[in-house]
Amino acid sequence: MKLVMVMYIYVDVLLILNLYVNYFLLLATGRLMHLPCGRKRCIAAAAVGSLCALTIFLPPMHWALCTLLRFAMGVPVVWICFGRRMRLRDVVCFFVVSMGFGGAMLAVSLWRRPVGMAFNNASLYLDFSPACLLICTVAAYALTCGIRFLVDRSTMTQGHYRVVIRYGPRVIGMEALADSGNLLMDRLSGKPVILCGGAELEQLVQLEGNLTDPAAYAAMAMHCKGMRLIPCATVTGSGVVPVFAPDEVLICEACSGARKPVDALIGIQQERDGAIFNPKLLI
Structure with missing residues (x-):
């Protein structure tokens, strides 16, 4: 049976x-x-x-x-x-x-x-x-x-890059450097941060005054999605960096024209030009 x-x-x-x-x-x-x-x-x-x-x-x-x-x-x-x-x-x-x-x-x-x-x-x-x-x-x-x-x-990347950021109807691009020393990450979301110069970002969002000033930061936070301050440590000391969530971020390789969409936050450093991102984002 x-x-x-x-x-x-x-x-x-x-x-x-x-x-x-x-x-x-x-x-x-x-x-x-x-x-x-x-x-x-x-x-x-x-x-x-x-x-x-x-x-x-x-x-x-x-x-x-x-x-x-x-x-x-x-x-x-x-x-x-x-x-x-x-x-x-x-x-x-x-x-x-x-x-x-x-x-x-x-x-x-x-x-x-x-x-x-x-x-x-x-x-x-x-x-x-x-x-x-x-x-x-x-x-x-x-x-x-x-x-x-x-x-x-094991990632090693070299090349000439541009970062393209879209926020609402506005789109900007800036020269970018792939630097493994940029280990900045938002602990809340786990997303890496691309550091961008304030001069370029003024075309994208409204920057008013020194963002380390509470009043200026509060004014900008009203216009930027997910704006918050995260701690940042450098060789010269420690501080905070304002970050926000753009609608889209692309890393473009200048020679090949390849474009890589990445999931990252944008950090604002008013005293610098261009952008710095970790090459891990290219994988």
């Missing part, structure tokens, strides 16, 4: 699990590619991607058809998350991260055959423990950050 094990798959658990997984896959892609990843857009993209998990109810498909279906669903998901900043290599990175996760889940399903887990047509269902899922997510994201750190440490 042949015994058949019956497993119930709940659609709500399936969609919530894949929404959660897709959200962190997109976060990992944004982290690896230094792409801005807004929370609302990321959730919307993850929700669209979770619908692909419904293929788990279909009969097992050929791997080529399954890959084609995933690609057809994956490109819109990446576009929803990153918008027009999306490049082909960003899509490739998302699929590499997704395949790594899918391969790990397939290996677990073949090796341990855990109760409450189903993996079919590259779709995962897991009757999960929230604590276990949280631990696995933290571990996977820590691994992603570790890979990003190792790649950043």
